Amino acid sequence: MVERDGANRKTTNRGASTTPDFAERETDILSDAHSCLSKPAIEPTTASLCSSAKELANIIRNRSFAESAHALRRAFEHLVECRTEPCLDGKATQVGDLALLPPKGRVFLFSDLEGNIEDVVSALDEHKFLARMRANDPDDQVFLCILGDSIDRSRSSSVLMEFLLELKSTPEFSRNIIILPGNHELSMDVQGLSDKPGDARNRLGLRDEVLVGRESYQSIDLAREDTRAVASLCHEPRFRDYRPFQEPPTTDDDRAHEARVGMWLLFNDIFQVLPKMIMSGNGLCAAHAGFPARRPFSYPLEVATSLTNEEKHEVLMGITSLTDISPERSRCHPFNRTLDDISWSDVDPTIDDLQGAPLVGSNKRGVGGVPGPGVAWGYRALERFSEISGATLFIRGHQAEAPSHPDVTPLANGSWRYKTCVTINSSRNYSSFVSLDLSIQSPGPEHLKFHTPLIDI
């Protein structure tokens, strides 16, 4: 009955006024979005109809809140399905939180895009990604891996996330694409405590973009660091309390707000169900920041090397079940040490093995002054993880600044190497990404190709 009222009102509004004012139109759109959020979408995704990444990005940039809500809902349901449908046919597959690449094809890896949609779009088009994925030639498989921190203080964080998720939930592309969350996407959601628009506790601006509205958010001059304008919008009483409503909303304003809250929660759920780590059949491993480092991964190296294959497999299986996707939502992971290790850790060549308290790590990064939950790791920890996992090359992002140390080698475009680990950075400042031939057995850093995309805005 409520939906029917909404539908009637929509028709009336569209027929009665040639130029409905923005607020009225937006409320109308949000009411539609509210119903989209509560039911699965069935129509084909926009990406199926696009010939280039640029075309898709433009469509997504201009789509309505209702269309975004619809697409995100479809992406969430697809990602949940991906967790439980392993399949070995030359494509990427997934077991729980662990994404698996086949030992054939070329993989392109980006990390820390930080809302930098233009670069990834131009890179994908330069390498004819959509056409090649669509052609599905077994001898020309291309894979796209995004290693997290795709969002940051930017006007394009929500557009970039929607762009990546749209590709991921398109059937002909899905199994050539792996999207990992970084600490930006997984940082603890401490409600109501953040006064800064870019604070990690509101996912570095993504919450503001969603709750305030992309259109309003983009009208604020962030280049002038006029962040107080965003803060004042976000701290209107109705934006402060973004928990789901206990009672059904009665006014249009409430319905619009609930729709925005629903979309914000949906983004959070999507980040939870994304895979957390990537491995290939030949020895490539990739994650946002680190690898499982504390128990059971912190066996002494002599114990790790003496594990049977079955025992190593059992230890690795810990990676496949980091996330509880039960309907009871858990949006933070303060006590999931393995997830902290993967999404927050830093390389520190001055540390022999691991540094970090047993429960909460003590590396320098943190949220709101609280020490970061990851660990700092050195060579022995990397060696032990390589021994257990069989990884000969570990690719990560997260740490733009290379530590100054004789064992650290600066590479192209802000990337750097430490032993068998390569840290890449695809943010605006560096815009670099790497690719690797997956057929190479036991690859090392020397097998990586470094790219810098053309910026074409």
Ligand SMILES: [Mn+2]
């Ligand atoms: Mn990071």
